[in-house]
Amino acid sequence: MKSITVKKPFDEIKEALKDVEKVFLVGCGTCATMCHTGGVLEVLEMKEELEKTGKKITGWMVPPVACDDVTKDAIDKNTDAIKEADALLVMSCAFGVHSIVIFSDKPVFPATNTLYIGKEDTPGHFSRVCIQCGECILAFTGGICPIARCAKQLLNGPCGGAQGGKCEISPDLPCAWHLIIERLSKSGQLHKLEKIVPPKNWGKALTNSSPIKRS
């Protein structure tokens, strides 16, 4: 399971940093490295690109995990370079950005767009598997999530638009319900879908951001 990111367009980053002269760069050694959005290579590329636009890069770091407590240690190690910078450009996912905000008072700018929690299907190809809805239904859907993978988040799918196993919105997108039906048919469990699934409680997680305490 990884936090899947894509690079923000460079023009958007330039615009965000337009009043900033000196920048410190932060990458992430885990998910962003795997996505090629914030590993050492991308951080060094960003350094070069920003320098071309006249920015001064006061330093950079790629902590093993940007969203962890080790982020604080990494920040402590780079105190001087960070102190010198006007802002931090964070090339991790949004979780990393949030950690940096906790440990540094400097203005923080994200360099990526965080898409979803996904997995790497084949090298370099990612797909969404879970939207962390707080009410897992994989038991009756054969381990394939229609909330994460059906364009209409149907609980009693498929809709009438699926054709040839593909979603109506894109020929590249498999119909999640097609996959579910295929999988349940194979294991003789198709009857699980005969039950009408009642409306979902979206308030468990998606519309609820209350902090919780570990049980």
Next chain:
Amino acid sequence: MKAGSNLEKVLEGGYFAVTAEVGPPKGTSASVIRRKGDLLKFYCDALNVTDNQTAIVRMSSLSGCVILKEMGIDPVMQMVVRDRNRIAIQSDILGAVALGIRNVLCLSGDHQKFGNHPDAKGVYDIDSIQLVQTLKTMRDEKKFLCGEGISGDVLLFIGAVENPFADPFEYRVVRLAKKIRAGADFIQTQAVYDVKKFSRWIEMIRDQGLDKQVHILAGVIPIKSVGMARYMRDNVSGVSVPDEIVSRLEGAKDVKEEGVKISLEIIDQLKEIDGVHGIHIMAVAWEDIVPVIVERAGLLPRPVL
């Protein structure tokens, strides 16, 4: 009678029903709806008003239905789950019933990506089967989804849609059974061009006795041009147009007349299929042809009940 709408009376009376679609304008003119109503009034038992079809913003279905209702026409209010959450849905239903609307057709709706606001946030709080169930609960138990009581009767004749041509083919029947169990009183299907495949589907429906539990109206979309036929074959999700229909139109001198003939042949075959209780004509941007088709198909006069 559950709602006492004209459509319900026609279907429960055992007549072969005819409904058609009225697309509301991308504007504020009630006369657009009235003109279509005038045109179709004596040729159909009820008229569906679409709900922002293909995710393009248009006058609301509820308003269109009220305008038709004022003309003495029985409207079918289409309602998609794409644009409303459970709060807005139930509220709109209360309003619709208060304004005399008795038929509601429940749909998922085309994905917002297809429309003129592709960046919109799709709601999909509940799905179309849950919508059917919600309306049934509101009508039969006089309760909202949350369990609280509703004051007043919720007179509704509940419709759902089905696409016999979508994949996976065998599963479509399971899903239709779910819709019937959820509370669907009538079904309007996607357009039928491949009558053989449709017959196989309805045979599976009959095998399970589902045709006795619900009224099925088969969809008919008259084809106006070769371009439209090709477009529907290649681009419209969930519609299957056999190549022979496209080539028939390509070879025709009078394409529109050929399109009408094809529709009439399909209707003739549909009338003979056990379990088909009517047709639903969706003449997108060609409403004028509906009276012609209904008349030439021998479906006049419509019953007065």
